[in-house]
Amino acid sequence: MPSDPTNPSSGLDAAAALLEWYAATGVDTPLAEAPVDRFEESAKAKAAAETRAERRPPPPQAGAGRPLPPATDFAPQRSPARPVVATGPTAQLPTESTVMQARAAAQSATTLDELRALIHGFDGCNLKLTAKNTVFGDGNPASKLMLIGEAPGRDEDIEGRPFVGRSGQLLDRMLNAIGYSRNHNAYIANVIYWRPPGNRDPSDVEVAICRPFILRQIELIDPALIVFLGAQPAKALLGGEAVKQGINKLRGRWCELEIGGKRFKALPTFHPAYLLRTPIKKREAWRDFLTAKLFLENGGTLPPA
Ligand code: URA
16 A cells, blocks of 8 residues: 555555565565665666777778777776675675685584584674574584584574474474474584575585584584484585485485594484475374484484385
């Protein structure tokens, strides 16, 4: 409904409705002080390129001497001015050295608390610029069962704990159904420690930067079994053949993750957010959770297939 200019609160209502709509479509993270009109930017860049093309001298005629282009054409071409809007720390392009820094920091942690503090203080991942919190992990660190998801979402970013939204509630119910819980005998973490804006997929570089930290976190927890929640954590940590496969192929298949010479047993299953959207898959996830329980209760021996 158009806002009524004679009623100041109707403008506020319209603004609130617009914000709600943005949040519902996933646009819930301000990146700069003012919006950037990318359509206008590309239209300007196109117009500038056309002007440059028009000013270029015609190609020399056959047999004619080569005319020198006007001196101005030697000047470097500037792209159209962009408004400078960011006021806080600006994003850096991560490099291989950022991954090496992450690796060195992760290796230097000898306890989980040290690792948590190092990740909190680590500024090499751009995702930290837009996240409200670092989401490290939750649960009993002495657990034999460790579950690993992909990245925090909106609720996790606000609370600073993994899997606290709707999919986390489903995960808690699934764990409870096999006699496990994060308060007692399970530990939960993600490959990525900061929420990607708008819940986009983390980039390969972001995964590469966070990877040494989650690998160290696994070493420090030292679980008997890792359950990967969805294909992304399995791909990010297993690499190799797993990278090419979808979760339907990966789930329920025993895998091994080697870290610093130690082999960890791992079992990929469906992500609870996928199960919320596709409840028919809960039956297979249930089978995976029962397999995990049997494995843990048989002292870490594989149950028959
Ligand atoms: N999805 C994830 O992969 N991790 C969370 O913490 C929440 C949702």
